Amino acid sequence: MDEISDPSDWTGTRLPSLLMLDSSLRCRICKDFFKSPFMTECAHTFCSLCIRKCIASTPTSEAACCPICRAPVLEIRLRRNQVVEDLVEWFENARAAIMTTAKEEPLVITVPVVSTASECVSSSERRGRKRRRDNVDEEQSTSLSPESGESSSRRAARRGSRKVSYEVKLDIGDESEDEAAPFDHGKKPDVRSSASSKGDSSFIVLDDDGNPDGLVPCPVCNVEMTPQEVQIHLDDCFKEQEAKQANQSESSKSNGPIRTLQSQPLSKITKKPLQRLPKLQYDLFNDSKLRSKLVELGLPAYGTRVQLQQRHTEWVSLWNANADSNNPKTKKQLLRDLNDWESNLAKYAIQKVSANDLAAWGKTHSNDFDDLIARAKKNVQKKLDPEQQRGTSGTVEFNVQSQHERQDSGPEVVQKLDSIDKKISGMTEERMDYGCDVLTDTLITPPVSSDAIM
Amino acid sequence: MISVRMASAASRRLLKEYSALQKENVISASSALASSINEVSISPVSQKDLFYWTGVITGIPGGPYEGGSWKIDIRIPNTYPLHPPEIKFVTPICHPNIHFKTGEVCLDVLKSHWTAAWTLLSACIAVRALLSDPEIDSPLNIDAANVLRCGDTTGYDSLVRYFTNKYARLDR
Numbered sequence: 001m002d003e004i005s006d007p008s009d010w011t012g013t014r015l016p017s018l019l020m021l022d023s024s025l026r027c028r029i030c031k032d033f034f035k036s037p038f039m040t041e042c043a044h045t046f047c048s049l050c051i052r053k054c055i056a057s058t059p060t061s062e063a064a065c066c067p068i069c070r071a072p073v074l075e076i077r078l079r080r081n082q083v084v085e086d087l088v089e090w091f092e093n094a095r096a097a098i099m100t101t102a103k104e105e106p107l108v109i110t111v112p113v114v115s116t117a118s119e120c121v122s123s124s125e126r127r128g129r130k131r132r133r134d135n136v137d138e139e140q141s142t143s144l145s146p147e148s149g150e151s152s153s154r155r156a157a158r159r160g161s162r163k164v165s166y167e168v169k170l171d172i173g174d175e176s177e178d179e180a181a182p183f184d185h186g187k188k189p190d191v192r193s194s195a196s197s198k199g200d201s202s203f204i205v206l207d208d209d210g211n212p213d214g215l216v217p218c219p220v221c222n223v224e225m226t227p228q229e230v231q232i233h234l235d236d237c238f239k240e241q242e243a244k245q246a247n248q249s250e251s252s253k254s255n256g257p258i259r260t261l262q263s264q265p266l267s268k269i270t271k272k273p274l275q276r277l278p279k280l281q282y283d284l285f286n287d288s289k290l291r292s293k294l295v296e297l298g299l300p301a302y303g304t305r306v307q308l309q310q311r312h313t314e315w316v317s318l319w320n321a322n323a324d325s326n327n328p329k330t331k332k333q334l335l336r337d338l339n340d341w342e343s344n345l346a347k348y349a350i351q352k353v354s355a356n357d358l359a360a361w362g363k364t365h366s367n368d369f370d371d372l373i374a375r376a377k378k379n380v381q382k383k384l385d386p387e388q389q390r391g392t393s394g395t396v397e398f399n400v401q402s403q404h405e406r407q408d409s410g411p412e413v414v415q416k417l418d419s420i421d422k423k424i425s426g427m428t429e430e431r432m433d434y435g436c437d438v439l440t441d442t443l444i445t446p447p448v449s450s451d452a453i454m
Numbered sequence: 455m456i457s458v459r460m461a462s463a464a465s466r467r468l469l470k471e472y473s474a475l476q477k478e479n480v481i482s483a484s485s486a487l488a489s490s491i492n493e494v495s496i497s498p499v500s501q502k503d504l505f506y507w508t509g510v511i512t513g514i515p516g517g518p519y520e521g522g523s524w525k526i527d528i529r530i531p532n533t534y535p536l537h538p539p540e541i542k543f544v545t546p547i548c549h550p551n552i553h554f555k556t557g558e559v560c561l562d563v564l565k566s567h568w569t570a571a572w573t574l575l576s577a578c579i580a581v582r583a584l585l586s587d588p589e590i591d592s593p594l595n596i597d598a599a600n601v602l603r604c605g606d607t608t609g610y611d612s613l614v615r616y617f618t619n620k621y622a623r624l625d626r
Contacts, residue, residue: 029570031470067569344462
């Protein structure tokens with residue numbers, strides 16, 4: 001998918017109420033349509049990959065929780081949500097078509113129905129009336145001709161070509177009680193040809209109560225109903241549509257069983273079962289074992305231990321989510337995904353410590369450093385003076401002094417001190433460390449002498 | 455619609471949030487119903503980098519923060535939405551849970567309680583809600599927290615009002 005779609009695409013169209021349908025068919029983690037949706041125990045649904053990554057990203061010390069309600073979630077308790085998967089599939093297929101329909105201006109739609117000249121005239125008249133209705137509300141009621149006897153043919157006409165159904169929708173858009181009634185799904189499509197040619201009179205049904213906006217057409221069969229009903233109705237409607245398609249394909253192939261929604265993915269899964277990968281307790285693996293484990297899985301085995309762990313965790317999520325998918329990718333594609341993921345991570349790591357940031361940080365904190373250096377100098381001076389007077393000597397103090405003196409003495413002295421330093425560091429490593437400790441100590445502890453600088 | 459090629463999961467999701475916000479902005483501007491937008495408005499700093507956003511949070515009317523608007527910086531990790539964005543105040547603000555100098559915010563949903571279902575906008579709304587609901591047990595601004603801990607709400611209110619007027623008034 002190359003385009004970024006969003007539920008808010010529906011706002012501003014003629015079907016703003018589809019926004020809720022659209023957004024409830026999306027994963028709350030990736031904001032995309034569900035890909036192999038899985039349900040948690042708390043009855044929230046996410047993409048397989050999203051929830052798996054989510055669980056994998058929680059630290060082992062904490063229990064993973066549902067991103068929506070924070071109820072505890074276990075990866076093995078996740079269950080596939082087949083209904084949602086089918087809903088998403090059909091909605092995604094129909095979305096673009098519905099969107100273009102919804103975006104068109106209702107009054108500009110051309111209706112190339114098989115029609116006579118008189119029909120065209122009357123339909124344009126109707127449009128004109130509709131436009132005027134905003135201003136003159138009473139006028140239209142006189143010209144109504146509700147033909148209750150022809151409702152069945154209207155219904156049948158709706159099942160005709162798509163163009164016809166637009167026409168119907170325009171006219172019955174305001175008709176509330178007739179369409180709100182439960183709709184007969186069992187209607188067979190064989191009446192359609194006779195109905196569509198019946199002429200326009202059957203379409204002219206305008207409302208009496210002027211309730212234009214409450215109803216939404218079902219995206220599949222274009223029947224108008226309230227938004228709440230659409231949600232319930234859609235499921236049936238998809239199945240009906242599917243059954244129709246199955247019938248068609250059956251007639252064309254002349255054999256083969258009717259494809260039902262449930263049997264379709266199941267057969268695919270049984271065809272090519274993919275093993276789920278287990279999670280690892282990384283504490284039980286040392287570096288080389290972990291490396292060989294990655295090699296065993298066919299993954300790159302370079303990098304630090306943390307990188308290895310992250311890579312393995314990501315791979316397990318990717319792999320298991322792929323195993324959940326109806327049309328799983330090949331391992332090569334998965335490896336490419338893993339590579340993309342890793343290069344993105346690396347990009348961020350570099351970004352985080354970019355030179356720019358460091359320079360800015362240095363600038364803002366330079367005062368602090370100056371302050372610290374000045375204090376350290378004073379402290380060291382204070383501490384060293386009495387000691388020198390007492391005549392105590394030794395490598396440690398000497399070392400401190402040398403470090404201190406190097407900061408504010410000329411280059412010749414530095415050279416001299418450097419050679420001394422080398423000598424000292426040559427003697428013992430430990431003493432060098434100790435020397436540094438003393439230096440930091442002087443920074444933290446108040447000076448021994450009574451005249452403190454603060 | 456914006457098209458992307460091989461974007462990471464994070465940037466895909468950020469794109470979605472961004473396009474949703476843009477549309478919301480257009481609609482609210484046209485319908486003059488801009489109440490929720492005026493409270494918190496966020497957008498990426500540049501179109502090139504979706505991982506760095508900036509925004510403005512306004513004070514809740516009726517409280518001591520009334521009339522102020524604070525600029526915030528939002529840094530988004532590459533692992534978003536699995537990990538929370540970093541939200542910092544750029545404009546100085548006096549609040550027990552916000553560091554006066556660095557602008558760091560101490561809020562559970564931006565730390566341990568973050569979940570992937572949160573969005574940038576909802577996180578910013580949570581920050582705004584924090585303004586009127588300070589948590590004095592985990593302070594970043596100890597002085598402000600101490601005033602409140604002593605029960606001196608009048609003093610706290612006037613302190614906050616002073617800093618709001620000093621730093622966060624747009625009309626000045």
